[in-house]
Amino acid sequence: MPTARTGQNGLGRREVAPDGDDALAVLRQDHETVTGLLEDYEAAQDRMRKAAIADRISRELTIHSTIEAEVFFPRVREAFEDDDNMEQLLAAAELEHDNVMTLIDRLDDALDGGGPDAQTDERIRFLIECVDRHVEIQEGDLFPQIEQAELDLAEIGEALRTRREELQDELA
Numbered sequence: 001m002p003t004a005r006t007g008q009n010g011l012g013r014r015e016v017a018p019d020g021d022d023a024l025a026v027l028r029q030d031h032e033t034v035t036g037l038l039e040d041y042e043a044a045q046d047r048m049r050k051a052a053i054a055d056r057i058s059r060e061l062t063i064h065s066t067i068e069a070e071v072f073f074p075r076v077r078e079a080f081e082d083d084d085n086m087e088q089l090l091a092a093a094e095l096e097h098d099n100v101m102t103l104i105d106r107l108d109d110a111l112d113g114g115g116p117d118a119q120t121d122e123r124i125r126f127l128i129e130c131v132d133r134h135v136e137i138q139e140g141d142l143f144p145q146i147e148q149a150e151l152d153l154a155e156i157g158e159a160l161r162t163r164r165e166e167l168q169d170e171l172a
């Protein structure tokens with residue numbers, strides 16, 4: 001088993017897609033990580049722990065949204081040129097990204113302001129709804145169509161992992 005597969009995020013879950021995973025596996029792993037962190041936040045009672053988890057959620061979602069926007073969506077758009085159905089799906093996914101990033105900004109403000117508090121909890125609940133929709137759009141509608149297309153998912157997976165590593169360094 002590769003080392004990355006056994007890496008933990010400190011909260012009992014894997015955090016990094018192993019080398020060799022294709023693009024969809026990388027993104028599914030991200031979705032799993034973020035969904036798990038949101039569940040951890042909901043279950044946490046202690047303020048310090050909530051703050052630590054919220055900080056991780058902010059970082060993971062920022063990285064995920066960025067690698068999708070910079071690497072994944074452009075490659076898919078290119079491969080599905082002139083496909084109106086795919087363009088609609090990508091537009092819906094991008095709109096959901098904007099919603100997620102707006103919520104992340106507010107979450108960061110709350111954390112900078114001494115949170116987490118009841119308002120932070122409320123923002124996390126909105127985020128859960130947004131992330132659920134994001135995963136539904138991508139894994140339910142987008143990914144199955146991409147699997148049928150001629151895209152080099154292994155190479156895109158590599159590009160996603162490379163960009164992720166750069167962002168992890170930047171946000172460390």
Ligand SMILES: [Fe+2]
Nearest residue numbers: 027068134138
């Ligand atoms: Fe995603």
